[in-house]
Amino acid sequence: MALTASETDDKPMNPTPARPVPIPTAETAHYWGAALEGTLKIQYCPACARHQFYPRRFCTDCLSEEIVWVPASGSGRIYTYTVCHVAGHPAFEAHVPYAIGLIELDEGVRMLAGIVASDLGHLAVGARVEVCFERVSSEIALPMFRLTGGDRVAADRTDRPDHT
Numbered sequence: 001m002a003l004t005a006s007e008t009d010d011k012p013m014n015p016t017p018a019r020p021v022p023i024p025t026a027e028t029a030h031y032w033g034a035a036l037e038g039t040l041k042i043q044y045c046p047a048c049a050r051h052q053f054y055p056r057r058f059c060t061d062c063l064s065e066e067i068v069w070v071p072a073s074g075s076g077r078i079y080t081y082t083v084c085h086v087a088g089h090p091a092f093e094a095h096v097p098y099a100i101g102l103i104e105l106d107e108g109v110r111m112l113a114g115i116v117a118s119d120l121g122h123l124a125v126g127a128r129v130e131v132c133f134e135r136v137s138s139e140i141a142l143p144m145f146r147l148t149g150g151d152r153v154a155a156d157r158t159d160r161p162d163h164t
């Protein structure tokens with residue numbers, strides 16, 4: 001059977017799947033709501049005066065359920081990172097290479113996030129970073145991090161532990 005013209009249009013056989021986006025849960029809804037408004041929030045336990053991330057219903061140290069949400073400084077340093085040259089999902093193939101890192105916020109908690117930089121060669125363990133947000137849907141803005149003061153300045157200003 002012959003194909004009609006509409007069946008032979010140059011539509012890709014396998015269109016790129018949509019980018020996966022986080023789905024807020026009861027524990028994370030406040031976090032994602034704040035991120036959508038451009039604020040990075042983390043949980044704080046007044047009973048033991050410590051922050052925690054990721055969001056949970058109770059303090060993982062004293063088990064108190066009286067935890068509160070507080071704005072985070074949004075500042076920290078790269079604890080570790082990797083540059084992905086092979087996309088972990090087809091939707092990211094157009095974005096390689098891209099960086100993913102474990103960011104240690106000044107509040108002491110660590111969070112996994114994307115790191116944006118005009119030159120990924122400027123990234124370094126210990127480099128200071130600040131939060132920024134990437135809107136990926138009408139409901140989700142992803143906290144991302146960028147080098148504080150711009151790529152070049154930050155690369156020269158790492159605060160790695162002194163091993164001397």
Ligand SMILES: [Zn+2]
Pocket residue numbers: 045046047048049059060061062063064
């Ligand atoms: Zn606690």
